[in-house]
Amino acid sequence: MDFHDTSEEAAFRAELRAWLSEHWAGRPLEGGRGDFDALRRWGGELYKAGYVGLTWPSEYGGRGLSPTYQAIYLEEMSRANAPGHPGVIGLNMAGPTIIAWGTPEQKKRYLRPLLDGSEIWCQGFSEPGSGSDLASGRTSAVLDGDHWVVNGQKVWSSYAHKADFCILVVRTDPSAAKHAGLSYLIVDMHAPGVTVRPLVQITGDPEFNEIFFDDVRVPRSSILGSPGDGWKVAMTTLLHERGTLGFALSAELERMVNQLIKLVKEPGPDGRRPADDPVIRDAVAREWIEMQSLRFTNYRSLTTLLETGIPGPEGSGVKLAWSEANQRLTSLAQSLFGLTGLVSDEAPWNGFWQYWQLRSRGNTIEAGTSEILRNIIAERVLGLPKGR
Amino acid sequence: MDFAFSEEQEQLRGFAREFLASRYDDARLAEIADSSTGVDEDVWPKLASMGWLDQDLTFLDQAVLFEETGHRPLPAPYFSTVALAAPALDADTGKRIASGTLRATLAWAEPGRPQALLDPVETSVADGRLTGVKTLVPDGAVADLFVVVAADGLYAVEAADAEVTPHPTIDGTRRVADVRFSSAPARALASGEEARVLLGRIRDRAYAALALEGVGVAQRALDLLVAYAKEREQFGKPIGVYQAVSHKASNVYVRLQEARSLAYWAAWCVSEDDEMARQACLAAKALAGSAAVFACENAIQGHGGIGFTWEHVLHRYYKRAQWLAAFDGSERAQRAEVAAFLLD
CATH class of the missing domain: 1.10.540.10 (Acyl-CoA dehydrogenase/oxidase, N-terminal domain)
Incomplete structure (x- = not known):
């Protein structure tokens, strides 16, 4: 040690x-x-x-x-x-999946522009009727000569309005069993038939989108793995999402804790420093401790990764704990402002806390809802029987 | 950054787990906890022969033992001797501990005044004789030697020279006692600033040790909860399929992971005398203490009626968890110090 x-x-x-x-x-x-x-x-x-x-x-x-x-x-x-x-989706999801499953041509074409930020990627996994249950997706791709013809709708796709490419899970074999009928395509977001409609979040920002595919023609070669490998390829993507996510989250929490410390040392609307209130002091200390515990949990997980080559199962727990900590922390910060914190045009801290408090409600939903993460821990880590 | 214990430490963990599991199954543990003293009188020399009491063990070696003695409670004053008393004692007394002939503890709290480890005390020494009243002394009734906190420093007093009143304690294998010293012969161990620094280090070490025990306690509670959720059937299915049960287990798992990470960080900081040792130990004690309580409460709930019975082992762990969490003030006390570090 x-x-x-x-x-x-x-x-x-x-x-x-x-x-x-x-x-x-x-x-x-x-x-x-x-x-x-x-x-x-x-x-x-x-x-x-x-x-x-x-x-x-x-x-x-x-x-x-x-x-x-x-x-x-x-x-x-x-x-x-x-x-x-x-290029979050490209770096953490598309890139590692292309490295694992791509042909030499695909690696040559896509990886470099993804690293330098000249091409942005988005992810087409969730659908209106298929959120946590990824394998129930219905967006279809049918072979027509040298092209896949894609029809359907994806949702909750961050960066789609800025993206050049999409990693897309489609159903290529409707007759096969649920998981076996899926394939994994790389789709040019500038192709005819691709329509992006921004979804405005509760923050007022259009950070994620719906994507509509109407007879979009995708070259037959723009597939990762073989037809029918979609589920396996998608699992690679999600493994990388969770594998690298932990450190990003604890680092983000460290940033927020540092901002919180700065905030409570300033005089509040009533002229008093929250840092002099024992209740606030207790809450700040609690989030600092939480942040350290997540940081060191990531390092522990990293040790396992370096020893075994496989990320430890701690990742889901870090995401779960981080999302709840970030919600507590940002709500605490907002609570210090009273009604002043709800004013839009002259919000304290240039709207920083107002924005991040609202944004934090997405933290327990995106990248695996807390309910799904608890299922994953129960079933895959603790070995409890599957509920479904 | 390397978070792994060494191969030797993992080996020690394996031996410890095996030894504790074979010597103290749940029934035997309950029998000892409900006995007159709450300790296994024969185990001390055995610990010495296994090397658990050696002076040359690093804190990371001991860390493995603290965690395992939480997972399967060791009914002996191991924590009191090794974490609370030994760091203040001279090498010769350390040898008596290592040979299995001496059990020791720390006496700091006094009735009717603030009782945190670093609070001022009244107990005084004149002409090598110590006078004062101590309370809440861990394992006070089974110790052979007291390290006593006096106003001007730390002193060693033989138990034979003290008047000990044991208290029944809900954690039957870690009871507390009142100890009265009336002009007891006392040997000076440290004084003034040196004593103050030493006591601070003892506190760090105790917090880390208790956090590690807490990790062991929470792990056992989770193990019991998961095993029960797999085997107990209601409405024709194992109750672990119901998310109301399985999500409890997941929540415990997450808290346990956090507690383990902080406890290991604290252990490393203590063993390296790292500049963050104070904060790491405060954080670990606060989080691991409450995580152990949380784990036991969820395990009791998950077991239904049987988990609420005296017969079931869970309450033994629950009471140990409460002991850990309560030591030297609740998690709020530790967080108040963390807050001072962050905000003042």
Whole structure:
């Protein structure tokens, strides 16, 4: 057991810190997602400096480093209050799935532009009638010569309104059993027949979308794996989503805890500092402890990953605990403002807490609802009998 | 960053688990907890012969033992001797512990005044004689030696020179006692600032040890809950298929993971004398103590009526969990200190 950085890790951390203080320090906090084109340029800067695709093999444009470096990257980014690369779906889901299942041509075509932020990806998994039950999806793809013809509707697709490509789960064999009839396509979001309709969230921001596919023609070769492999390929995607997610979440929580500490030390609307109220002090300490527990749970999970090559089962638990902590924390912050916190045009902190408190309600729904995560833990980790 | 215990430590864990499981099944544990002393009188020399009491064990070696003695409670003053008393004692007394001939504990709290480990005390020493009244002394009735917190430092007093009044305690295998010292011969261990620093370190160590025990307790409670949910059938199905039951187990699992991560972090900080040791130990004690209580309460609920009976082992764990959580103040007390670190 040794929690110190190795000398290589310490050097990487110091180098990144120095780079961030030169390139990011001092930029303002933003309530919502901010200017996407600016984020995209920021992603390009990160790539040029060598901080994107840290764990990817060097033959695909990565640096071939261990996941420990990705953890350090996420920690330092959050401590500098810097936003991440906007190509979240591409980097965490599409990219690793292409590396695992793609042909040499697909890897050559898609991976590099995904790393430098020049091409953005979205995910087409959920459907109006098929949310947590992914395998019940009905969006279809039928072979017609050298093309798949895609028809159907996907929903809750983040970044679709900005995306160049979509990783899409479709039903290619309606006669096969539920899971066996699925395939996994790469779809050009600029193709005729693709319509994106933004869905406005409770924050007022259109962060996710519906995607409609009307006779969209997708080249036959734009498939990952073989027809019928869709479920297996999708599981690779979700494994990577959960595998790398933990550190992003604990780093994000660290950022929020640091903001909360800053907030409670300021005088509130009544002129008193919340930091002088024992109830608030207790709540702040509780979230700091929670954040540390998630950070070290990720490191423990990482040790398992490095030893066995398989991510530990802790990931689902980290997502579950993080989402509830973030909801408690942001609600606590908002509660300090009283009605002032609900004013839209002159909200305290430039609307930061107002936005993130509302946004946090999505945390227990996106990337696996808390109910599904509890099922996963009960069934796959604890070995309890399946309820279905 | 490496979170794994060494191969030797994992081996020690394996031996400990086997030893404790074979010596103390649930029925035997209940018998000892309900006995007059609450301890297994014969086990101490056995612990010495297995090397559990050796002075050269690192805190990470001991960490494995604390966790296992939570998972299967060891009815002996292991925590009191190793975590509370030994760090204050000289090498010769350490040898008596290692040889299995001495059990020790720490006496700090006094009646009618604030009783946290670092609170000021009245007990005083004049001409090598210690006078004062101590209360809530863990394992006070089975210790051979007391490390006593006095106003000007720490002293060692033989149990033969003290007047001990045992208290029945709901955790039958970790009882507390009142101890009265009337001009008892006392040997100085540390004084002034040195004593204050030492007591702070003892507290860190105790918090880490109790957090580790809490992890063991919560793990056993979860094991029992999961096993019962698989085997107990209602409405024609094992109750574990019902989410009202299975999600309880999942919630316990998540809290346990968090507690384990903090407890190991705290253990490492103690063993390395890391600059974050104080905060890590506070965090671990606060979260692991409440996680152990949470695990037991959910396990009791998941068992229905049988989980609420004296006959079932769960209440033994529940009471141990409460002991851990209550030691030196509830989680709120630890969080107040964390808050001071963050906010002041």
